[in-house]
Each structure stands twice: as structure tokens, then as C-alpha cells.
Amino acid sequence: MALEIQIGDRLANVEKVSEEGSRMLINIDGKEFDVDLVMVEEGVYSILYNGKSFNVELVNTDDPKSYTVNTLYNSYEVDIIDAERKYQMSRRGGDVDEETYISSPMPGKVVKIPVSVGDEVKAGDPVIIVSAMKMESEHKVKKDRVVKDILVNEGDVIEGNQTLVVVE
């Protein structure tokens, strides 16, 4: 089964050609890799390729087709683009304007929401301030906006990447 795998900006065509025990022949963009691969711990793979020993860890996200993949020094965002995903992507149509959903990449606590629904805010104005581990982060709008919805209250504990404020 051939798959497309998105890794950072690169889209790779990948196929497992054959498998015998831990020995696998994998084709990536036309080049064949003869590897010996075993899962040694949950989500941790030991791969021997050309004698070289690699340790690769997969960290799962909420989406079963997305991984964070850690190698020795690099960390990659990896997405499996199978038929289903392709269909979803085609249906989704144009890009969502991510800018209208304000979130914090860091989990924490909402310290202050200096705006109310209906407020007009200028580019660079903070709309929410989140604190974690003694450090506060201001989240600002990048363009002039109107506050459409506020989904959390001051004092709330929030997860990373949760939508906090909607603007338009």
C-alpha cells in the first residue's frame, strides 16, 4: 500500500515493499531503504540502516494520522495522507483563517481578558493573557478585529491549543 507522508514542508511517497520479521524494504520517493526495525518501547523504534543505529520516537497527537516524530536532534511534524485524509482536505476547500481563532500553544491559567464581546481591537492589542509556571504570555491580534466570542473566563485552567477568543 503506497501512502503519502507529509513531513514538515516535504510530501513523500512511501511504500513498504517487503517485510520479513524485523527486516523491511521501504521505498521513499523511488529510493529503497533496507532497514531492520523493531518497537522497543511503546512508541519508540530502534532502526538499523546501513549498520547505523537510529532511535526514533513517535508521539501521538489526538489525530491518529498525525505524529510528532523525534530523532536524535530533530523533531518533525508528520501527517499520514491516505485516501480518507485527501478527501477531507479536498472537502475542506480553502484555508481557514486561523487568525480569527486565538489560542495559546501553552497550557495554563487565564490571568486576564482585557476585552469584551463586541469590542473593536487594533492590530497588536492583547485580547487574552495566559500564565503558566510563573510566566505570563499576552496573545495579540495581528490585524484590526472585532471580538466575536470569548470562550473562557478569567481564572480558568486551559489546555494548549484550545480556542480562547474568536475575532473577525
Added chain:
Amino acid sequence: MALEIQIGDRLANVEKVSEEGSRMLINIDGKEFDVDLVMVEEGVYSILYNGKSFNVELVNTDDPKSYTVNTLYNSYEVDIIDAERKYQMSRRGGDVDEETYISSPMPGKVVKIPVSVGDEVKAGDPVIIVSAMKMESEHKVKKDRVVKDILVNEGDVIEGNQTLVVVE
């Protein structure tokens, strides 16, 4: 729901009286225990009882109703005796003569089987020799027996507690 729990030689009547978050009131043989209990790692429980901090680890066996439970210095075999298990026990009837199934508690490799099916063996005679980690163990019959069945071959890798030889 009241349950019977077998721990070593003791059979205890146990019931969870109430539960609120991590706080639980448990009745064991008529005595109430007010504990604060959380699972901190897979199978590892932290229990605070009368302020004292206990760490209890449950190791699962193949049987979902049996555990090996490790406390600081002690290791217990624990069985949950619910209605189903009681029924099974009543059906099973008298004790199985464990002595007729020879097994090794230690996984390893079969080094030698000095007997054949049909052989008459004397009490104390070894019927199978297993080796693991450079150490050999002889498994002997405790009474005069006849070898009825040999389930493994010399050189086989075996698991712990697997039946190797049947005698009668």
C-alpha cells in the same frame, strides 16, 4: 458491591462503602479504612492512610482476577473471589493433584529429558532439566510415578509454569 478477596491464606470480606474523588471509605472484615487513593503510574497506586504514605503496585497475571501485589517489603498473591469465581471453584470440585503436572517456575531452555513415555520413575528421580542464565535446575518426582506424556523436546525454549511432563 461486597467481594471476597483471597490474600495468601487469608480470605477477606471487602466493600467500598463510599467514594468521593480520590477519597474512599473501604470496609475490610468489618473495619473501616478512610483512604486517599490514586493510580500514579500504570498499576501503581499511591495510598495515604492515617497520613502514612503507601506505594502499592499491582502486577497482572493472565487471569484478570488474580494479581501479584507488591508493597514495600512484601509481595502477595491476591485473588478476587466474585460470584463467577465461586461458581467455577464449586464446579471444579476436589483438588487437582498438581504433582502429576511437572513444570518449571522459571522460563528457560530444556537441557535434557532423561525419561521416555511409559518409564517408571522412583521418587526423587529427575524427569526434566531446565537451564536459564547459566544455571540448571532438575525437576524431580516426589513419589514413584509412570511417565504419561512429555510435552516438550530437548532444546525447546519454555515459559515459566508451563506443563512439561505429565506423570501418574
Added chain:
Amino acid sequence: MIEKVLVANRGEIAMRIMRSCREMDIRTVGIYSDADRTALHVRYADEAYHIGKAPSSDSYLHIEKIIAQAKESGVDAIHPGYGFLSENATFSKRCQEEGILFIGPDPMAIETMGDKITARKTMKEAGVPVVPGTAEPIKDESKVVETIHNIGLPVMIKASAGGGGKGMRLVMTEEEILPAVRSAKSEARESFGDDSVYIEKYIKSPHHIEFQILEDKQGNAVHLFERECSVQRRHQKVVEETPSPIMTPEVREKMGRDAVNAAKAVNYRGAGTVEFVTDDNLNYYFLEMNTRLQVEHPITELVVGIDLVKEQLAIADGKDLSVTQKELTQKGHAIECRIYAEDPNENFRPSPGKVKHITEPMGQGVRVDGYVYEGYEIPIHYDPMISKLVVWGLTRKESIERMRRSLYEYKITGVKTSIGFLEKVMKQSDFIAGNYNTNFISHHWDELMETEECGEDCEQMAIIAALVDFEKKQQYAKSSQNNGQAEKTSYWKYFGRQKNLTRI
């Protein structure tokens, strides 16, 4: 005789203290907030009690709750660790009043050292060098200029009512003096309605060097040599080492004597640290005294061989110091790296969350003082420090090599950490040469921010692992639809569920 101690702290330092208590056969009492029920110190302590809500003010900073718990548990002493109540004179006093030993100095010593102006004055009287400068604010312009000439350039002019950099001017040359004084004063007047200023000697590329001291209740005091703490980011120490690469035996002896005098001047009791700001020529000035155990105390322990927590407990118990100055020597070299839950690629933003995997470095000369475990959720409420990685080597070179190796072995996933950043510090040529001061990180920022590449193959291996893992998932999904082995796998489903719920 101390037989039972309440540790009024959390995280690695709570573990650190309890470990020494266990070696001394002293029973430990842990306390925990709502956020810390699953923390390791609760599991490690002999007894543990809930003390309040997650915010520190309701728990680890709540003096009366802690005192009440200490009395109820019948402890002989309270160890405050660092941070939280460790330098709180009121807490030290409340312990005294309740007849509980406070593992630290008495309220007076904490207060004296806690107030910068009093501390500076006390040190001057004790003959400990302080940064040259004015003791009182000056209003008169000509007096300001005269003072600057007395102190000698470069100097820093600071608004006496100031803060936030307002009314602050650095003066490097003779010609800058008058314009700087005038603009500083006018800015100060506008900002604070008060144009009086302080003048302080400016130390150009300062080193932060501190001395560990111990003093017992009989007044015996020793120093345990220096720690070099100049690798800092936003005035936070990141890497510490001992001996300092710029230290000489002569200056060490002199600074050590001054550190002991600083402690004696406030009748210090216990373990403390005297911090000095030091220039490239090893001119040094008293900066402040930390009246507690420092985060970086382990490097001293590795090089000197003394367990500082055990000494703290012995001193609190009224015992004499176990060693004299003459018996103390430095052997080898030690480095500490502080491992934070933070993302170096996003300007070191904190990264709390659930720890998925940890592989700790092991082997000769490696010490990890940590507190997180696999599956542990690092709370958002407290400090982002995960652990301290400390290594010892016979030489500075060996200890850098060992630190590099240990950072390479150290794997923590689930949260972002500063491990990769620290590896780059250990490979930076000026650090290796011992040629750095407190500007090190900002000077080498670009270099330290570069991504290390593990080569073309790395990316391919990442793709392969993802492919294989995804295909296995699919196979499993299929096979579990096709057969009815529900009974047999239910246990693992259960654990799967558990983990899913808690979002590993």
C-alpha cells in the same frame, strides 16, 4: 535530637531533602497542594498531608497551615528547601515561637540580608567589599559629578525613586558625565517627581561567583569554595560549575575569607551563599547573601564531598560542624545543567504537560536530582524546572565531556525541554575555553539557537517509523473488528482507556 522533619516544599528539592533524611534515619512529612497529589515527594515521604489549593499562597506559602500541620504531625523541625518560605523571616520567627526548629538562619539574619541597603551597610562594616557607590541619594548636580569622579568610570546613575530603567544612565567616558547626569535627573523628576540619584560603579562584563558557607550555633564557620554561575538567561542561572575557570588560589582564599566574614557579621546559622559580582581582573564585590540552600548546591557536594543537607540538619540540631576549613579540599570539577520544561525554539516558553517517556543518563560521575516520572503531569502552577543534571569529572575537560554525553543520553518526551539548548552550550568554544561572563548567552544567541542536523537519513527514518506505526494501527483496528476476543483484551482496553482519558 531531630527525628522527624516536615519538608515545606515540593519538586526536586523536596526529594533531595528527603533522601538525606532517609540516610540519617529521620522520618519525613510531606505536604501537598491540590495540584500535587501525584507528585513524587508525596509518594516518597513517610507521611503526607494535603495543605491547600494549587496556588502557592494557599499551600506552600501558607505559613499558618504549615505550622499547624507541623504541630499536628509532631515534627521536630521544618526544612523549607529553596524558594517558597525559605527566606521568609516571619516563617522562621513563627517556627521559633512554636518551638519547632527552622532549618535555616534566625529571623534577624534573614531580615538583614533580605534588605539590600541594610545588607550593604552591614557588609561594609564587616570589611567585605561592596560595589563602590553612594550610600545615600544625592540631589545636587555638582555633588553627583564629584561622586562620579571619586568612584571612577564607568558608573551607573540610578534614580533613587526609580524602577523599570527610568532615570538610569550608563556613563563610560568623561564627556558623557554631565549630559548623563542631567538627562537622568530630568527623567527621574518627570517619572517619579524626585530627581535624586544613586551612583554605582559599573562592572562591564561581570561574572557571577558565589561562595558556599556553613556556620554552626557555636559560631564555627567555613566556606566550601566557589561556584561560577555566569551562564544566565534573563538573570536566571542556567549552567553552574566549580571551580570557576577564572579563579586563582589567592583570590579564592581571600573571597572565601570575606564570605565567612559576611556570614559571621549577621551571626549566621546553617548553610548560606554569599554572591559576588566579579570583573575580568577578579575584582569582586558583595552582591547579596542567600540565606538558604541554593539550587546549584550539588556541584559543591560533588567536588568537596560534603552532604549539605545533612550539615544543615546537624547544625539545626546544635551539633558542631563536621569539618574544619583546613580539612576541606576541592577534588575534580563539577557542572550542573538545569533542565526546564520549556521550548527553546519558542523563546523558552514554559511547556507544562504530561511526561511520556524519560530516559535518565547513568554511569560514572552522573547525578540527576529530579522528581518527574513517566506519566506524571507537570503542573502549570509552579516552577518549570524538571531536574538538575550534575556531573563530576577529574578535570574541567572531562566534566564538560561527561555533561555532553549525559545530555545526549537524557530523553524526555511529552513536554519540550531545554536539553538540546544545553548541549549546544556544552559545545560552544568560548564555554569550553572557560572564556565567558554573564553576557555569554546573549553574545552567542544565534549560535546557540542553531538547529543541529542529524543528517539526511534521519528524516527518512522518521518517515519509515511513521509508516510502520500507522500500518500497525490499521492492522490492529481491522483484526479487532473481525474477532470477538473482547474478554481477553478487555484489561488492556481498560488501560488504553485510562491513558486516553489522561491524554498521555
Added chain:
Amino acid sequence: MIEKVLVANRGEIAMRIMRSCREMDIRTVGIYSDADRTALHVRYADEAYHIGKAPSSDSYLHIEKIIAQAKESGVDAIHPGYGFLSENATFSKRCQEEGILFIGPDPMAIETMGDKITARKTMKEAGVPVVPGTAEPIKDESKVVETIHNIGLPVMIKASAGGGGKGMRLVMTEEEILPAVRSAKSEARESFGDDSVYIEKYIKSPHHIEFQILEDKQGNAVHLFERECSVQRRHQKVVEETPSPIMTPEVREKMGRDAVNAAKAVNYRGAGTVEFVTDDNLNYYFLEMNTRLQVEHPITELVVGIDLVKEQLAIADGKDLSVTQKELTQKGHAIECRIYAEDPNENFRPSPGKVKHITEPMGQGVRVDGYVYEGYEIPIHYDPMISKLVVWGLTRKESIERMRRSLYEYKITGVKTSIGFLEKVMKQSDFIAGNYNTNFISHHWDELMETEECGEDCEQMAIIAALVDFEKKQQYAKSSQNNGQAEKTSYWKYFGRQKNLTRI
């Protein structure tokens, strides 16, 4: 210049060696058998190659396969670790022939020390004390009696063709001599058809004390003091410490000098250990020389501060020793406990299997040299040692207390271990007093086999945990029947399945 090393071993010692290589910036090549694809040394090495089937004879003992792999990988040297090929003269010779550096002595030194009779003769000539006894077998009865009188009681009579205790007699008193000689000779004649015997001085309650030595290719040699290895079970070392509690500075100097002379007598190269049997009065006799790194080498590293593997590599590279005898000192005290996968309650039966959880001890003065990780299946084919727990303390007392604390913290489940047994050794009063010899374990057997109780509450807590866990399982089983969230939990089902298949 050594730039790449093949490590011809597995387990903790392969990891130990690779760690030092990494610190020295030397690339490592690992080899593995069928049983070791998932072993940590394969994951840690820069390169790793499959070498053969699980039995050692097909893999870690297969000289030609290893040589071939070394040549193919272009390594400069091979480190054999301990065990396997480390004391194999043929292997050392084959490396020489192929132009690969063997990290160890040359074939001649291995052969000389490997043969007990040649070694004894060589040592005698070098002036190193050997156990008094006959060099040649004696047939004549009166000659035997005369020899016994010369050596002095007690003595051991041994059949020269003997083995398995046949023809062996211990003679404690004058009256026993003649009957013992006669019965030994007659038993020897019956058993082996040869009634000639050796006479050897009998050491009543012997201590096993060994000295670490280093010698470079230029013939510079030093000793790194002693290790006391008298805590033994079935002639296997279990606990080692340094300094020895019975050693004096005078005897240490003398024994050290003899150890260096022993090494020099065979033109030794590299790291080696000279073992002495020692009586209560510190009379000592050469026992044997181990021409390799010892399992217990870390205690020397902790007290002396030298990395022995780095010294081995430097010596193989032709470099001079990094230190002279004068520069070497002992600081503090170190103890090693060997942690085995075995069941002390079942006569120390090996306990291979899958490791479920590990919590390693941490903090000051604690070193763990191990190789297993959570989920790792300890193979049935090799040694049951899981790790070596080594601690350092400023005094012997502190180091015992630290070991006790570290054993308390060390948790390994899934396999049985000797941790609990070692805790009892650390609490045994004769051990604490330093009053023990090689009979220690058998003398205190009953005491060491007692089960420690954690009190009445413990059993109740075990019941409570089992109840709660079982109820949670049931709840989960119910809820998963009632809802159709298959998609969302499928990933965790998958891991659940994985784990189930591999029987954690």
C-alpha cells in the same frame, strides 16, 4: 589514534564502555545475537551488527565472526569487556594478527596468568607471596608429613590428580596428620589411580581482597588500591567495598607493591586485578590475576576518581599513564551491590522475563550501571545481572546508609530481584561493623533470609488496591460494551493489544 571501537560484549558492561567512548568522542560498534536485537547497547551504539544465534558460542564467543565484523566496520580496536572473550589468549592473538588493537594484555600475559601452576611459579619468582605449599606432587608418606610440619598447621591435603573434593582433607591438629594423610592417599588411589598429593596452607576465615593495577606499554605501572570482595554466595561476589574495613596503610602499601610486581612480572599491559586471599591478621597470598576489567571496578573509580575504561583505551593507544602512584589517593568510601534477576526466596533461582517497571535510585553519591529498561525482556541465555548499584560516601558509615537508601528507592517489577536480600545485608550488624569474611552469607543465612514486615496496614492496603483496580476494570468493561466510541479508543486498543501479545 583510536577513533572507532567494536565492543565485543552485551549488557551493562557494553553500555559502560560505550559511555566512556562517547565522552572521548570515539565512535562505537555494537554486535548482537538473535536474543539481543532490542538490547540497550544496540540502541546506544553508533553502529550495530547482527553476529549470530542466541547461544554465546554462536555470537559473543565466536572469534572469527567478531574479527570479520571488526574488519568490515573498519574499527581501530576491540574492547572485550569482562566474561566472554576478555581472557581468551587466542582472541588477543587473532586481533594482533589482524592489526586490530585488543583492549587488554597480550596473549602471553593472559596465558601465564590463566594457568594456575605457571602463575604461581611466576609470582614466586617475582617475590609475590603465594599460599605456602608444595610446588610438585608428593607420593612418599613421610615426605608428606615432613612437608606438613614445614608449612605449619592448619593445612589442606589435595589429591594431585583430584577434583570434586575427592582425596581432600583438612588438617587442623597434630593428631589428625597421619590418619588424614593415609585416608587422603587411599581415597585418591581409589578415585584416580594416583595417590600423590599436594599440601597447601589452609586459610581459615579468608578475606578476598584484590588490587586494581594499570600498566602502560612503556612499563609504567601503578596500583589503585584495594577492593574488599568477601561478601560471596557460591563463590560469587555479591557486595564489594573499598577501602577494605580491615586494611591498614602499611599493609596496603605492601600489597599494592606486590600487585604492581605481579603485573610487571608478566609485562602486563592495560587494566588488571591481582586477587589475594587474606587472613584475619592480614597475612596475604596471591590467588590469581584477572587480566581484564572487573565487574566491581566502579568502586575504585568512585574513590580514586579515575575512569578505568578511558585509561584502558589510552594505554592501548600507546599513551603514558595519566597519573603516577604518588598522585593517586583514596577519598571517601564506595560500595557496590550486584542486582540480579533472581528469587532469593527460592534459593536464588534465576528469574528472566519482562521488566514491567523500574524506578532507579537517584541523588548524591549514587551510580547505577545497568542496561534494562521498561518493557525489556531479560533473555534466558546470559548472565542474570541486571545492574550494579554503586554508592560513594565520605565515610564507610555514610556509604552504607546511602546504599540502604538507594536499595529502598530501587524498584524493579516483572522479574524477581536480589534487592531485598541486599537491603538485609546492609542492615546486618557484622557487616556494619566491618566484621566479616567469605563465610559471611553462610554464617548469617537465617538472618538474611528473614522476611521484613511492613506492618499490619500493608496487607490491608494491598487488599484495597486490588479491590479498586478490579472495580475499575469492571467499570471499563461495562462502559466499552455500552458505547460505540471505537474510533476514539482504537489507538489505545492497539497498544493494549501490543502489550498483551508481549505479555508485560
